[in-house]
Amino acid sequence: MSVSARSVVPVAAPRRGRRSLARKRENRAGWLFVSPAVVLLTLFLVVPILLAFYVSLTKWDGLSSPFSGEARFVGLDNYENLLGVDALNRLTFMRSVRNNFYFVLFVVPLQTALALFLAVLLNNRLLRGKGLFRTAFYFPSITSSVAVSLVFIFLFQGFGSVNKVLSLVGIQGPNWLADSRGVFHQVLAAIGVDAAPGWAQHKFLSLTWWDWLSGPSVAMCVIIALVVWTTSGTFMLMFLAALQGISPEIEEASDLDGATAWQRFRLVTLPMLRPTLLLVLTLGVISTWQVFDQIYLTGNNxxxxxxxxxxFSQGFDNQAFGLGAAIAFLIFALIVALTAIQRKVVGTGEDD
Known part of the structure; x- marks a missing residue:
């Protein structure tokens, strides 16, 4: 036994050494291959993010170097002006958050539901002309957002085609993009509640609860319709790819068990789409909190x-780049928090 043990040790040790050396070589080769991407990401992503965060801690007009003496370091003053001080900056910021909150609340569920409906429709084996319908539904997503937004602006002007059509049935439409009334307030006014009750007059972050509960404005509803129409096609393709990845045997097994079409969709198909659903919801939340093109084209409303x-406005219009950068990082923190909550609620589907 002792002779055998001594004969094994000299053979096993070099093998372990060779494996370790090969693993080190593989690691070096891997880092060598990914190093160009790492360098580019560092130069064009990590460094700009760090620089933007530094700018958010300064009072900088954007006309000189942020590291010069003209850029005054103010610490967290920009964040305090947006969240802590009850002044114009916080009022304007909270109004924008209120507008964006209702935008997300309406756009994400609507575009997700519409995309899923279109994907299920196109996944039907009996449907003819799938390529035509797929192209038609996806076309708005690849069209220039500026061009589509301008068309919508013309359609919903006070003298636009939408009001012309409404006038044919005796309805006098508003000047949609100039109407700042909240739709929830209009619904309450129709049932006799046209003023804020006592409890709704108290302020929270510079806005009264009545203002927080106003709902999206009429002008924002136009942008909501525009974004839902232009983004559903992309998410439709994601759902369609996931549906086509579901084995037909699974659906056949549910049919043999006597499941109806709705039961098969709710209990079999939808749980298997959970990873794709999480992806669509996450991308929807990120994109809706970053909406810019359509808002910019409608003017400073x-x-x-x-x-x-x-x-953008604080930086390029008011030359307050520090305040603008602080707003950007607050959006980033909000998106991260909402994405984490959404992942917790929806789940990833890995345990199914």
Whole structure:
């Protein structure tokens, strides 16, 4: 036994050494291959983010170097002005957050439901002309957002085609993009509640509860319809790819068990789509909190301003780049928090 043990040790040790050396070589080769991407990401993503965070701690007009003496370091003053001080900056910021909150609340569920409905429709084996319908539904997503937004602006002007059609049935439509009334307030006014009750007059973060509960403005509803129409096609393709990845045997087994079409969709198909659903909801939340193009084209309208537009406006219109950068990082923190909550609620589907 002792002779055998001594004969094994000299053979096993070099093998372990060779494996370790090969693993080190593989690691070096891997880092060598990914190093160009790491360098580019560091230069064009990590460094700009760190620089933007530094700018958010300064009072900088954007006309000189942020590291010069003209850029005054103010610490967390910009964040305090947005969250802590009851003044114009916080009022404007909270209005934009309120507008964006209702935008997300309506757009994300609507675009997700519409995309899923279109994907299920196109996944039907009996449907003819799938390529035509798929192209038609996806076309708005690849069209220039600026061009589509301008068309919507013309349609919903006071003299636009939408009001012309409404006038044919005796309805006098508003000047949609200039109407700042909240739709929830209009519904309450129709049932006789046209003023804030006592409890709703108290302020929270510079806005009264009545203002927080106003709902999206009429102008924002136009942008909501525009974004839902232009983004559903992309998410439709994601759902369609996931549906086509479900084995037909699973659906056949549910049919043999006597499940109806709705039961099969609710109990079999939808749980298997949970990873894709999480992806769609996450991308929807991120994109809706970063909406900018459509808001910019409708002009500086307090009823449609969002934090992303306000960040741009503070920097390039008011030369307050520190305040604009602080708004951007607050949006980032909000998106991270909402994404984490959404992941917790929806789940990833890995345990199913």
């Amino acid at each position: 307090p009823a449609t301003n969002t934090p992303a537009y306000l960040s």
